[in-house]
Amino acid sequence: MSALLTCIYNYGLTQPDAIALTGYRASSSAVVEMTYAQLWLEIEETKTSLLDINPRCIALRAPNSIDWAILDLAALAANIPIVPMPMFFTPQQVEHTLNESGADLCIGDWADNIERSELTLLGMAVYTKSKALTAPEFPKKCVKITFTSGSTGNPKGVCLSALHLETVTQSLLDTLSEGEIPSSHLVLLPLTTLLENITGIYVPLMLGVRTIILPGEQVGLIGSSQFAAPAFMQALLTFTPQSLVLTPALLGALIQTVQAQPEIAKRLVFVAVGGARVPSSIMALAHQLNIPAYEGYGLSECGSVVSLNHPSAFQFGSCGQVLPHCQVEIAHDGEVLIFGSSMLGYLGDSTPPQYIETGDIGYLDDDGFLHITGRHKNLVITPFGRNISPEWIESEAQAYPAIRNMLVMSDQDDQLLAIIAASAAITETPAKVRDAIKQLNQTLPDYAAVSQWILVDSFTQYPHLFTANGRPKRDEFQALFGKPFNKQVSTLDLSSSDSNKVNNMTSTPLFFEQLKQATQQQQELMYQAPIFTACQQGDISLANYTAFLTQAFHHVKHTVPLLMACGSRLPEKYEWLQSGISEYIEEEKGHHEWILNDIRACGANADDVRRDQHQGKACRAIELMVAYLYHQIDRKNPLAFFGMVWVLEGTSVTVGGSIAALVQSKLELPDAAMSYLTSHSTLDQEHIQTFEKLMNNITDPDDQQAIIAGANMVFSLYGDMLNSLSATH
Template structure:
């Protein structure tokens, strides 16, 4: 199958903009609990009503006008995922300004490029370090006139500055916003070159959120529970930004968690107790690996592994039944599943706060086996696919008909086309308006209403999409064999010890790989094998560890032909990091940068 589409579920946005939902809900339901916030880790969550949030947004919008921000101006926000980010976003949209997200981990060169390319007039930063970064590069951004710093009370100062501005002035600006007005210029991650500014309208974001709510609202919470979501993905990424808008627009209680590391995120999930989770595969992998590690340390590793196996078999049986291909789990499997639910699965669900039964994964494809484990443990993960240019998801798993290992079918009202070379093209209301001031790049990807994603994949007979890689990532060996690295990389990464895997082999006689290990998993392995946990480099020389990684590589090779298999690999002493410029803030590998940095190690793979 080369084409698949679904009829629309919702009407496109006809008038107004995203900020209207804040004012409209405050008018209809002033006491509605719209957000929950806390001052720091361990503090109690306090609710913010719709009317209180509207008042804060309005007061800040007046301050922005008083300080010179005008309709159509671009204002950057460089901060972690926190309440103030959302407050600034809606205040800016209230006066028709455009939000330009900047990752708080961005390098000075990245900040310089975004501020100059977008001609930003002002920027919100979180603290002094961010302010110094901006100050060091502002010479390249002559349009930049203001830097506001959150930890020095910039919101309070702006609100005070705007006290004399009449409310009607903000209302006038807000009413001038139309669906086609630009809401945000969000930059791509830059995995294949310099980041490009994606022009995303109010209608794009509204379509994304309205479609998801119309099609999947029934799984946001159990009957009788109020839906709530803890936003921990970067709001600087279109996925995180969409989650924020989804909650405010659709009346879902929204909390913020700025740190995504397991030591900070897991306690936040336990205290906030969301009913639904939007995450990336990294989060689900970390949760699973941490749960298994705890079980092994308690002497219950075998029990955990048996429980995971039962979860996979149970979820596969349910999958076949839901797709009309089987009768569901048999009596024996149901009994085993009930047994492990009491001993293992309940604890795994508790990590997410105890109330989550459904979740969404995006950013990259969730491994089929991991999706089955979570489903069998009582948390069905709906995998989707999208890009910055598609305002987050453009495909998703249909309700009650999940096909694990795929990224679902096109969102209602959208279409997917597989070009002759295997490239995925998509069409619909979530597709962006183009790249900022770059008609040549825009024309290269927007073709008669279709967006050429640059990804490669296929559609099955039911219209489910399978992603097989990026066009630019395809490796061609010196023997002429074309290899899609993603399949191998994902299978190697399935091993509990492995953190990252980069497959190489362009113009080489065979395929090889650079592999990094998960620091926590390596420390755990070192303790169990009488190695010094504080000497990870020493552990890398351990023959048993190398043999364990060889087994992971051999298992991955079973999925491909011999000509495509990994013949050699190198375990690196540290993970690829954002600080080195080797991964994007959304944790995607920057292949060219990695190949350049590790050129000597790659050469050894072919000369040793």
């Protein structure tokens, strides 16, 4: 038995009632807790089921959940290789991964072209594939194959042994002194990320502490590139974790969250940051706010972690000292080479490497701290022979909000050119960008100063420039932006005394981004309603919940009539919107009846709600909101209705699921009382993508303003309704 499984087994005997896992099951919409004794039994039962099926290899494609962790551990116990499949992989990458691994047992969310069996495992669907005749042999002792998504599109399979995974886990444990051991860890990154797999499952369970596993949307991560700060804050306030693993972007979000809610930092013991270089100024700011953030470095081929700062040894600007399981050497050209415990090899390559060529440029200082400055293949060589890593400049730019979305490359004259993307949170203007670049350049040596820049729409408008997991394809950027500029590009001085010129290609953000920016203030005011804090603190009553459902009924019952009215009033130029409205109508039919069923399941009087009498009456704010929308559709601009769609679906996606889980857990309600909230938090994930596409096709400024005004009015009135709930007992 592996060391990890032995630990879980022993904790099941010595502390059987201690909580091992908190989170969602695949088959439940409520947060559950699982003790170490229960976890061991589930691992053993699942192991037996897997051995009965006897697959060659398992492919797991599912959101983060308790069941994801159990299946991962059961596969380890059964000694069956498992392939964690990222949810963001394209269909082509999924097919490539399945073909390369020869996986014949697929569990979770899979396409219909794979044969589904009648079995379920841990509440997840089971699919079977014929054993591939040409599938490569796995290296001996291979238990996990993690596929990396490279810039060329086809991911490579990294074969790992249980011994290697546990060696890395033990190295991480050895960095913690007795007073630094967290009592709980919150999983934020997808568990398909090897780093979170190890730090979010293996490390806590070997320590005998609790790990909290929630779906991405419950912690603010939507898809592979969207982030919802309110859900992130709510998860931190609700579950009060002591350890986290973050990307640099999430560290920035945590800093902003702690600035708004300083108490969050008081519970934190260890926050690991990896995935890209973090500027010293950001790390220093985190520590000033009492966030115990420590930067590390690693790659899948080395079990995800090579070096790590920690409380006993840290240095801002470094990736920490090299951990005991590996050794680092620097090649003559500056490339970081790693020796020691590493992968068994790439899938299809039977020869394990003697050392890992990382492709990263870096150095070891006199105190043994590793510094990573960039990627070897991305080096920019200036006309004066200076080698510059663009990643270094990009990381330093994180300190300046107007230029955080920056990619650095060389122009046709080998000068440094920055491509800067607009964002939803910041309204970038040429003046803001110019000032930020000037400040950035003052922190850089003169040979590394950015001399030219281009301001473009959000990078989400250029999906072909990025890999599936969001890494830039620098060659593609170079081909698109590195050529000589055309006549449409204007020039601006960086400063009145600076001879450098700035290339500035500005374009108006697509309307969905404008809508988010223009309604952000009213949205934030709505989130200040006391009911949100009450939910986070568990201070919500059944009366609060039924009062909310009552008001939800009184606006949801108008959704289909409002959609019909809107469709009937649309001018001819919006004929293309009719199909979208028709789809909305079909999906929204009967949802008000769901709410009445929820009210009945709570023991309240649904008939009074339907008749709008006694305790079931609509409040003034909802009556005004519905009347306002009918008036806008009938007398002003029917497109104002879509402002309400943004308010309700945007709120549902951001906080609906987490609020539903908190309410159900606190009030111990059955699933039958939660159908409206839980179903909408799931349905609206898909709706919001459709809504974004529809909004981006609306280009008339008057119609855009009507939608923005409608959204701001609905945010205000809906906020008034939510504020009224705090008076309900």
